[in-house]
Amino acid sequence: MSETLDIQRPAKELIAALKDVGAATIAGTLGHMGFRNPHMVGPVSQSRGKTIVGPALTLQFMPQRPDLFSEGEYADPETQLHRHVLYHVQEGDVVVVDARGDMSSGVFGDMMSTYFKGRGGAGIVIDGCMRDRPNVEKLDLSLWLRGWTPNYHVQTSIYPNAVNVPIACGGVTVIPGDIIVADDDGVVVLPVAMAARVIEESQSHHEWEEFSRSKLMAGGSLQRYYPLHDDARAEYEEWRERARTPQGL
Structure with a gap:
């Protein structure tokens, strides 16, 4: 051994x-x-x-x-x-x-x-x-x-x-x-010491990218949606809340 x-x-x-x-x-x-x-x-x-x-x-x-x-x-x-x-x-x-x-x-x-x-x-x-x-x-x-x-x-x-x-x-x-x-x-x-922080930031990044991807696919502005502009932050937060809320509640 x-x-x-x-x-x-x-x-x-x-x-x-x-x-x-x-x-x-x-x-x-x-x-x-x-x-x-x-x-x-x-x-x-x-x-x-x-x-x-x-x-x-x-x-x-x-x-x-x-x-x-x-x-x-x-x-x-x-x-x-x-x-x-x-x-x-x-x-x-x-x-x-x-x-x-x-x-x-x-x-x-x-x-x-x-x-x-x-x-x-x-x-x-x-x-x-x-x-x-x-x-x-x-x-x-x-x-x-x-x-x-x-x-x-x-x-x-x-x-x-x-x-x-x-x-x-x-x-x-x-x-x-x-x-x-x-x-x-x-x-x-x-x-290993960076893993927890990377996971947290990656999850947040993934969420707004999903929102931005949907907007870009619909013809939205690259300047507004990637990276996410401050002017689009409220729109993103509303989208995230809807995505996290079970339908019908």
Whole structure:
């Protein structure tokens, strides 16, 4: 069993509340809070239409150096730390891998992905590649990657160095336990301490956007309805009250 540290997982209520909030809304909300770029550049959806929300388990790769790393994949499998991050997977977790943007090393393949699926993981995010695409796709996993390669994880120039440490993935700092939200727009990193505030502001934003969308679809003024102008605030409040009042009361 892995001796690496496990993560502190956020409250299930936070995860549940974020499931209906898209990556774009979270990124925009964080942007207004000073988090200028919570979006990972590089990993893109390999499974269109899927959305994940869950805490991050992290895996860090480094450039190979012969005095620090010996392959030993089958001679001593436990030296391969990409296995160890999977040992920690609980239902709903997201494995996030800093593979240094390497396009020639398949971090996980068929068997590791099968194990991840069996553990109930929510999804995998890699600033790099996976391998065994035909078999992995049969597992119907939620994946955000740079691409695919036939090479195994240490075949070329990188090796797994640490599990559940702070990493940089797609240009974004990821702390173990951070909330990962990913959909067709991409992957964003939400610090747990910001989650409640993001949820509150996102819900408010969603409400007025619904109102504005209906007005724009009816030919309303862009200047008046997006973003919502102060002159339209009373109209919006009236619409919101009607929407929240059960019919007939």
